[in-house]
Amino acid sequence: MRLLETKISYIVTFVNNFESFVDYLVTVVWGIPLVACVVATSAYLLFATRLKPYFYLKHAFKLLFIRKENRGLGTNSHWGALTTALGGTIGMGNIAGVAIALQIGGSGAIFWMWITAAFGMIIKFFSCSLSCVYRQNVGKSGYVGGSMYTIILGLGNNFRWLSYTFSFFGMIGCLGIFQANQLSAVLLAKSQLPSFIPSIIIIGLIFLTLKGGVKRLGSFSSVFLPIMGGCYLIICLTIIIINLDRLGDISRSIFLGAFDPNAAIGGVLGLSIRDTIITGVKRAIFSNEAGVGTETLAHSTAKTEYPIREGLVAMIGPILDTHVICTATALIILSTDLLGNTESMGILLVAEAIEQSLPGIGASLLTAIFSLFALSTMITYAYYSTACAKYFFGEKIGQYYIYFYLLLIFISPYWSPITAIGIIDIAFALMTIPNLISIILLAPVVLKQMNIYFKNLGPR
Template sequence: MEALTNFIGTVNGIVWGWPMLILILGVGFFMSIGLKLMPILKLGTGFKLLAGGTKAEKGEESEGEVPPYQALMTAMAATVGTGNIAGVATAVFLGGPGALFWMWMTALVGMATKYAEAVLAVKYREVDEEGNHVGGPMYYIKNGMGKNWAWLGTTFAIFGAIAGFGIGNGVQSNSIAQVIETNFSVSPLITGLIVMVLVGAVLMGGIKRIGSVAGALVPFMAVAYIIAGLIVLATNADQIGPAMSLILESAFTGHAAEGGFAGAAVWAAIRFGVARGVFSNEAGLGSAPIAHAAAQTKDPVRQGLVAMLGTFLDTILICTITGLVIVSSGLWTSGTSGAALTSAAFAQALPGIGNYLVAISLAIFAFTTIIGWSFYGERCVEFLLGVKAIKPYRILWILAIPVGATLSLDFVWLLADTLNAMMALPNLIAIVVLSPVVFQLTREFFDKQKKEAAQLAK
C-alpha cells in the first residue's frame, strides 16, 4: 500500500502542478470573457429559471427524463458533499486562510465553465437504446469535435468510470464512517453496510428516483447547514472582519507557521484552494453535464443558466460559510484538519450541539453525493460498453461503499484528487475547442429574448 500511495502521490504532484491550475483557471477566465461575464451578470436570470423549472415546459416532457430543477439537484447532490465541510477545512489546513480566496476565484470563473458544460451537454446529447437522454463530455467530444477526437471522449469515460469510486464513493463513505464513529462511536464497517443498503434502495429506481430523492434532500440539507453556519457566524460576528482581512492577505503573501499550523506559501494557498474548489463544485471536471443532459428542455442555454447556479451555491455560499466559521474561530491553527476541524469550529460556538450538526450534515451531504456520482459513473460505463454494463457497474458501486468506509482517509483523498485532474483534462480541451458553439448559442438566445421583449413593449 505504501508503494502505491507513493506512486499516486508522484502522479498527483504532476497532474496538479502549475499547468493544471493555469488550465482550470485559464479556461474559466477565457469562457467568462468570451461570454462577456454573462454568468455573473445573469445570475438573477438563472434563479428565475430555477424557480420555474420544477416542471418541464409544455411539450418538453419527451425531451428528457427529469425537470430542469431535478437535473440541477442531481448535479448538486454530487457536488454538495464532503468538499463543503472536510474539503474546505483541508484547504485551510494545508494552504492557510488564503486558500479560501482561491476557492472563490475558481468558483467565479467556474460558473462560466459549468454553464458551457451544460450547454454542450444538451446540445450534443443522444437517446440510448432504452429511450433515455444521455450526454456529457464523452458525447459532446464525439458529436461536436468529430471522429478524430473520439479517443478523447473514450479517455474521459474511462477516467470518469474509475474516478467515481474515489471522489463519489470512497471519499464520501469514508467521511461518513469517520464522522459517525467520532461522534456516535459506531464502527466504520457497520456505517458502511447501512449506507450501502440505503444507497442500493435509491439506485434501483434509476435517474427518476435519484432526481426525486436529490430534489427533496439537497435543498433541505443545504438550507439547514447554511442556517447553522449563519448562527455560528452571528456568534463570532466581531471576528468576521479580521477573518476576511486574513483571508485576503494570506491569498497573496502566504502565512507563516502559527500554533499547530505548519505555514504555507502563496503557492500552497493557490494549489489547495483551486484543487479543493474543483473537488467541491466540480466546474471543469465534466461530471455535472452528465446530469444536465437528462433535463427536460429543448434549449441548451436555459439549462446552462440553471447549471451555473450549482457552482455559485456550492462554493460562493456553502463553502464560504464553512471557511468563515473555521477562520473566525481561530481553530485553524490548532493542527486539526478535515471534518474534525469544522466540527471543532461549530462546537466552539454551539457547545454540545455544534459537532453533531456537522456530523449529521456531512453524513447527508456525502450520502447524496454517492447517489449523484453513481449516475455519472453509469453513464460513463454505458458510453464505453453499452446499457448492458449499467447493472453490473451499479452492483459494484454499491459493494464498494463499505470498502471505502474502512480505507485510510489520506489514501482515499489522494486517489480522488489525482483522478479529478485526469478527468478534467479531456473536458477542458473540449470546452475550448467547442467554445464558438457556446458563444453562438448564447448570442442567439439573448438576441431572441431582446426581440421578444421589444415586441411585447409595442
C-alpha cells in the same frame, strides 16, 4: 506469530508506499500547467462571450421555478437537474474538502477557491449547454448525455479516444470513497459500532435510490438538498453571529493569506503562494466540479427546448456550493483556534469547530446533516460513475459497475482521508483535460446559440 507480524509489516509498508505514490501523482497532475489551462480556458470563454451569461443570472434563477418545459428533450426539470448536480457538489467537498484546504493551504486558500469558482461559472455554462446539444436517446431511460457524448457526437469518431479517456477517469473520479470515508469517521466517532456497519447502511440506501433511475434521483435531490443546505447554513450563521467580533480578523487573514501564506490563520511554515493557489484551485474544483465535466451528466437530463437555458442554470451551482456553503464552512473553522492546534482532519475538524461553538447540540445535529450530505453525494456519484462505465464498457457490462462502486464504499473506512481525496484529485485532473479540449473546440456552437437566445430574450 512471527509470520503474521511479517505479513502485517508488508501490508503497512505497501499502504505507506501507496499513499506516497498518490501524493506524488497529485503533485504532478495538479501542477502549474493544468491550473494555467483552467484559467486560460476561462479567460478565453469570458472574452468570447463578453461576460454576457453573467448578466443573465437573474433569468437563470427564474428558470428554476419552471416545473418542466412542455417542449424539448430530456426527463428532468431545470430544478431537478440542478439539485442532482448540486447533490454531487454540496456535501463533503464543501465541508471536509474546505477543512483540508485550510489545513494544507492556510486561510488564504479560500480566496483562491472564490476566484476559481467565479471563473468556473463560465466553463459550466459552456459544458452544460453542450451536454444538452449533444445527447443520445437510449430508449426507455430517455436521453443521456455528458462530456463523453459531447466529444463523440460533437467532434466525431477521430476523438473517440478522448471520450473514452473522460469516461475511464470518470469511473474513478466519481467513486464515493472520500465521502464514505468521512461519513464513517463521523458515525464511528459517535458510537462503538464495528467499522463495517455504516458501510452496509450506506450501500443499502444508495442501491434503493438508484433502482428508481434518474427520475427518482432528481426527486430525492430536489426535496432533500434544500432542507440539508438550509439546516447547515442556519448552524453556520449561528456560529458566525456568536463569533461576530472575529469576522474582521478572519477576513483580513483570508486576503493576506492569499498572497502571504505564513501570515494567514493556520499558515504553515514555509508554505509558498504557489502551494496556496494550487490548494485553493484543487479544492474549488473538487467542490463545484467546474471544468471536470461531471456536472454535464446531470444537466444533460434537463427537459429544455433551448440548451442555453440549462447552461445558465448550471452557472448557479458554483455560487451556491462554493461562494455560499464553502465560505460558511471556512468561517466557522476560522472563528475557532483549532486550525494548527488539533489532530482532527477533514470532517472531524468541522465537527470539533461546531461543537466548540455549540456544545451539546451542535455535534448531534451536525452528524445528521453530514450523513444526509454525504449520502446525497454518493448517490449522485454512483449515477455518474455508472453512466461513465456504461459508455466505456457498453450497457450490458457497464450496468454491473455499481457493484464495484459499492464494494469500495464498503472498504472505504480503512482508507486514509488524504489518500482517498488524492485519488479523486488525480482522476478529476485527468477528466478536466478532455473536457476543456471539447469545450474549446465546440465553443462556436454555444456562442451561436447564445447570441440567438439572448437576442430573442431581449434586454436583461
